Amino acid sequence: MTLNVFDKPGAKVRLDDIPAEPPKGMTREKAAKRFAALEKELFELQDAMFGAKVNSVLVVLQGRDSAGKDGAIKHVVGCLNPRGVIVTSFGVPTPEERQHDFLWRVHRHAPRAGEFSIFNRSHYEDVLVVRVHGLAPPAVWSERFGHIRDFEELLTEHGTIVLKYFLHISKKEQEERLLEREESPATAWKLNPGDWKEREHWDDYTAAYEDAISKTAAKHAPWTVVPANAKWYRNLVIAESIVEALRKRRKDWDETLVAMGKAGREGLEAYRAQRAASAKERKAKPAPPRRTR
Numbered sequence: 001m002t003l004n005v006f007d008k009p010g011a012k013v014r015l016d017d018i019p020a021e022p023p024k025g026m027t028r029e030k031a032a033k034r035f036a037a038l039e040k041e042l043f044e045l046q047d048a049m050f051g052a053k054v055n056s057v058l059v060v061l062q063g064r065d066s067a068g069k070d071g072a073i074k075h076v077v078g079c080l081n082p083r084g085v086i087v088t089s090f091g092v093p094t095p096e097e098r099q100h101d102f103l104w105r106v107h108r109h110a111p112r113a114g115e116f117s118i119f120n121r122s123h124y125e126d127v128l129v130v131r132v133h134g135l136a137p138p139a140v141w142s143e144r145f146g147h148i149r150d151f152e153e154l155l156t157e158h159g160t161i162v163l164k165y166f167l168h169i170s171k172k173e174q175e176e177r178l179l180e181r182e183e184s185p186a187t188a189w190k191l192n193p194g195d196w197k198e199r200e201h202w203d204d205y206t207a208a209y210e211d212a213i214s215k216t217a218a219k220h221a222p223w224t225v226v227p228a229n230a231k232w233y234r235n236l237v238i239a240e241s242i243v244e245a246l247r248k249r250r251k252d253w254d255e256t257l258v259a260m261g262k263a264g265r266e267g268l269e270a271y272r273a274q275r276a277a278s279a280k281e282r283k284a285k286p287a288p289p290r291r292t293r
């Protein structure tokens with residue numbers, strides 16, 4: 001499968017040139033089969049990472065309203081053991097969050113060693129919505145690209161595998177999804193006039209996303225533009241990309257687990273040997289004389 005990966009700083013990103021539809025020849029059936037295999041591998045990879053505690057994963061999900069961030073989370077998390085997964089959503093900053101730098105609320109949700117952390121929106125909102133709506137002057141938000149690069153580099157140096165996804169839907173698809181929400185009580189609770197208002201800024205968001213992807217693309221923190229018009233293909237691309245990234249570390253984790261197992265076994269042997277020695281010692285000692293009345 002060919003993924004639209006951006007991992008070089010300053011990469012040229014033209015979202016309009018990237019299809020939002022699945023490639024020709026890909027069918028829902030083929031995707032389901034492949035997804036099932038990936039699901040199994042992802043579960044095993046997460047288990048190895050959780051035990052080894054050498055690395056962690058940060059998945060950043062960005063996309064326009066109705067692009068499918070929640071659906072992607074549901075499907076990716078469905079492949080994982082919930083024990084090591086944390087999902088964090090970033091909405092409009094609270095008054096307290098506003099009193100800190102923009103990374104303050106984000107950094108404390110970075111994963112601990114062994115954990116899998118998923119961000120539903122993220123620090124990128126501070127160079128997207130903030131830019132589009134002029135919530136901060138250009139001199140402020142444009143400085144943030146550098147802070148984001150440093151932040152993600154810091155996480156990587158700490159062992160975090162940073163993977164960023166832009167869920168790419170077409171304008172038409174978004175309209176259909178928003179209208180569809182009105183049809184059923186099961187989805188009508190999501191209705192928000194703000195989604196329609198944001199749509200009016202479609203081109204501004206496109207420019208902001210292209211810039212953000214280009215300026216923060218890095219080998220250690222790649223962006224993948226996910227064709228997201230078809231939900232089943234979106235889920236497949238994300239799973240494939242995560243598995244690809246984690247698979248490269250599997251050997252390290254397995255070696256760490258073997259070393260941990262060896263240390264554990266040695267510890268256990270030493271404990272048993274010591275127990276046996278004390279039992280022998282107790283047996284060899286003559287019994288104390290019985291007290292007579």
Ligand code: ATP
Pocket residue numbers: 065066069070089090091092093120121125126129130135192
């Ligand atoms: P979603 O659209 O992600 O499903 P939602 O509609 O349920 O979410 P919330 O999760 O409450 O809404 O908040 C998301 C909103 O918060 C988005 O409109 C987003 O642009 C906004 N937001 C997130 N981060 C920031 C930020 N740093 N500054 C301003 N607005 C932000």
